[in-house]
Amino acid sequence: MNIANFIIKTTTYGNNLNILLLLLLLNPLFSNNYNYLWPTDNENSLTTTFGEPRTERFHAGIDVRTYGQIDKKLYAIESGHISRIRISSNNYGKAIYLKLNDGNTVLYSHLNKFNEEIEKIIDxxxxxxxxxxxxxxxxxNQSIQISRGEIIGYTGDTGSLSGPHLHFEIRDKNNNPTNPLxxxxxxxxxxxxIAKSLAIIPLKKDTWINGIQDYEIIDLKKISDFKYIIDDTISVIGEFGLAVETFDKINNSTFKFGIHKIELIIDNNILYNIEFDQYQFNQDKLIYKEMDYYLLNNKKSYHRLFNNSNKKLDFIKKDCxxxxxxxxxxxxxxxxxxxxxxxxQIQxxxxxxxLINDTEITYNKNDEIxxxxxxxxxxxxxxxxxNDSRISIKQKQKNTFDVSAMTENYNIIEYYVSNELGISSKKEYFTLNKLNPYLINGDFLIKHIDAGIIIEFIEEIYSGYSPKMILTSDYYENLNLDLYRKDKNILSTKIISPIDIEKYNKIILKYSNQNPDIIFEKDLKGYNPKNKNNYCFKKICLNSDSTSFYNDTYIWIDETEIKIEKEYNVISGPIIINPKSIPxxxxxxxxxxxDYKNSAIYQYIEKNNTWKILDNKSNNNIKSNISSGGIFAILEEKEIPLIKNIEPKINGKYKLKNLKKITFNIIDRLSGINQNDISxxxxxxxxxxxxxxYRDLIEANINEKLKLGKNHLKIEVKDKVGNLNIINGEFIIIE
Known part of the structure; x- marks a missing residue:
């Protein structure tokens, strides 16, 4: 059914905001009696809003734009006292916490420096x-009193960031982050x-979405500034969830921003409502249940409109x-x-x-099907x-089509049926020129979604055959799996329970009726955490338990030949720990x-093709904690950190009045540098x-430490696997 011909009542939820605004005004959290100052001199220009996704957390504040500059004044938005100061080379960098007289706490972070009074306290x-x-x-009784409008610091680029800006938070009296806006x-x-697409997600083994068992992504059609639609009726049987790809835009800004509120309404009943107003820090780990992790791994940001094991997130106002x-x-x-x-609004x-496509297709010598x-x-x-390019086929009469345009390239017939209810069947494929069976090639792909496991075989070229898939074991009876052609080149199982797959150690795909049969195999190396707490492969061991996962999960290992730079010595791996698609x-x-000196566990970052060292915590062996699957290896590297651009230079001569600071750059591109290993x-x-x-820069005030004549300077920098570089020498100070 075309949605344009179907009337949807939208007045209650689409345009009438009076009730919503009234509720906002009655809520003391949203009643703006605060009259806070803006923290900078810059206009109200943002680069990030509250609640946006970050690695394993929500963004707990807003990022105020400083246009690439540092040392812009920061003001107390209201009177209060300094309750906390935190300095780190990571995370917030230089940060100051201002406890306001009204009970709220304001965090200013990534500062370059504090005001003069606070800098003396820092010393x-x-x-x-x-x-x-x-x-x-x-x-x-030791805190520093601050008046409204007083300068408390200056913007900078300290901590974990990609450029200078102010990260700005407002927390309530219970230290819960609140949307500063x-x-x-x-x-x-x-x-x-702006809305881009809708994802329909199967949540049970018996769920079918437009004839397939998998995520279904449907692009949205924009018909006005307000309304987006999906033209065709969506067919779903079984339990499912929805997720939406959407983002916000702000006046005079090129950035994409987070959404403030989303509500899902089916048949005039509100099923789900999320509002990014306030949450608790201990809910950060739920980020990958609010954002769809499977799609996030595919570089798409979708908000789930169901919580599915996510009931403790304060953002969620109505549960589904x-x-x-x-x-x-x-x-x-x-x-x-x-x-x-x-x-x-999306409709x-x-x-x-x-709708099942059970038609029979025949071909005659008149180039007709x-x-x-x-x-x-x-x-x-x-x-x-x-590829997926298509040529339309001329219909000669009802259910009869002219295929005289068929060529060696365009020789696959794609067809589906539609009925009066407005739904369409899954696409089916047919060819008169099946591929030479000995040219068939492809790869297995195992998907893990909320509902279970899907095993696919992706043919390089459409074969035209219907192979069989079997799971085998040394101890259990073989399991025959039903296959269907999910797409032109994709053969797929239905959704399988993780419990059903754990006992098997091999996948076999067999193209029968050949002489001999064409067979593809894949070893299964894995376990179910409900029945087993650890699993080792190539000296790398995984340790988990039944509380490690939201749903029934199958953990499996694949080997990979991914490139590792020559500067590393490979101790073990690389291996792929699956699933990578669920948190x-x-x-x-x-x-x-x-036990190798100068070694650690590294994870391969596919986005920029680099290896990143993981935090390693153990007394006797190498150990790290991970929050999802990925590509891992144990690597050894012996490259010492680089120390360069040292001022004052070793053996240099300087006038006392001209030398205020020591500065130098430190770089370690393999394992990185821990801030506590710099001396x-x-x-x-x-x-x-x-x-x-951000600038690989070390700087320190040294004017009061200098003496006339020779001054001895020693710099030590150690990387995260223990490689040490030492600079040791003298420089001379004159009047």
Missing amino acids: TLYQKYDNSFFDHTFKK IYYSDFKDGVKP TGITLDENYHNVIINIYDFHNNNI AIMLGKM KFKNTKSDITTNLISKY FKNKISIDTEL ILLNSEKIYFNYIR
């Missing part, structure tokens, strides 16, 4: 902690959010664990709002029925065996008893320093 804290990096909480009614934005439809039509509405109530029609045993409308094309509820550990001694006295990781 005493260096001595107190005997460290350049610390996290200090002030007692109330709640407190700024003068922040203007008139641009509506999944949807099951009866055989009637159902109106689906998704309302999406930004913080300023600019909103859009779709769903039907709890599936005929479809039998169908009362449905047929759509057919000629499709290339090498772990609690981290599992990987370790080894192999500077000037005339045998410890020097406290700033480490600006």
Whole structure:
């Protein structure tokens, strides 16, 4: 059914915001009696909003744009006292916590420096902690009083970031992050959010979506600034969930921003409602249940409109664990709002029925194909065996088509049926020129989704055959798996329970009726965490338990020949720990008893083709914790960190009045540098320093530490696997 011909009632939820606005005004959290100052002199320009996804967490504040500059003034948005100062080369960098008189706490982070009074206190804290990096909480009688509008610091680029900006948080009296824009009614934005596509996700083994058992991604059609639709009726049987690809835009900005609120309405009933207003830090690990992790791994950001083991997230106002439809039509509405109530609406029609394509196809010598045993409308094309390009086929009469345009390239007939209910069957494929069976080639792909396991065999070129798939074991009876052609080149099983697959150790795909049979095999090396807590392969061991995962899960290992730079010595691996497509509820550990100096567990980062060292924690062996699958290896490297651009130069001569700081760059591209493994001694006295990781820069004030004549400088930098570089020498100070 075409949605344009189907009337959906939208007035209640689409355009009438009066009730919503009234509720907002009645909520004390949203009643803006605060009149806070903006923290910078810059206009209200943002690069990131509250609640956006970050690695294993939500973004707990907003990022205020500084246009690539540092040392821009930061102001106290209201009177209060400094409650905490934290300095690190990672995360927040230099950060200051301002406890306001109204009970809220404001965090300013990534600072370059603090105000003059606070900088004097920093010098005493260096001595107190005997460290350049610390996290200090002030007692109330020791805190520094700050007045509204007072300068408390200056913007910078310290900590973990990709460029200078201010990360700005407002937390309530319980230290829970709150959307800072709640407190700024003068922040203007008139641009509506944008929606791109809708994902329908199977949640049970018996779920079918438009004739397949897998994620179904459907692009949205924009028909106005407000409305997006899906033209065709969506067929779903069994329990499923929805996820939407959407983002916001803000006036005069090129950035993509997070959404403030999404609600799912089916048949005028609100099933799900999420609003990014406030949450608790201990809910950060639920980020990958709110965002769809499977799609995030494919570089797409989708908000799930069901919580599925995610009931403790404060953002979620209305709970939905999944949807099951009866055989009637159902109106689906998704309302999406930004913080300023600019909103859009997605409309779709769903039907709890599936249309089976059971037509028979025949070919005659007049270059005609005929479809039998169908009362449905047929759509057919000629499709290339090498790609997805298509040629339309002329219909000669009902259910009869002219295929005289068929060529060596375009020799695959794609067809599906549609009925009066507006639903279409899964696409089927037929060819008169099956591939030479001895030219068949392809690869296995195992998918792990919420509902279970899917095993696919992806043919390089469409073969035209219907092979059989078998799971085999040394101890159990073989398991025959039903296959269907999910797409032109994809043969797929139905959804399999993780419990059903764990007992088998090999997948066999057999193209029968050949002489001999064409067989493809894949070894299965894995386990079910419910029945086994650890598994070792190539001296790398996984350790988990039944609480490590949200749903029944199958863990398996694949070998890979992915390239490793010559600077590394490979101790073990690389291996792929699967599944990579689902998040772990609690981290599992990987370790080894192999004892190699200067070695660690590394993970391959596919986005930029690099190896990243993991935090290694163990007394006797190498051990790391991981929150999802990926590619891992145990690597050894002996490249010392690079120390360069040292000022003052060894053997240099400087006037006392001209030398204020020591600066140098440190670089270690293989394992990286831990901030606590950097040491500077000037005339045998410890020097406290700033480490600006974004610029690989170390800097420290040394003017008061200098003496006339020879000054001895010693710099030590150790990387994360213990490789040490030492610079040791003298420079001369004159009047």
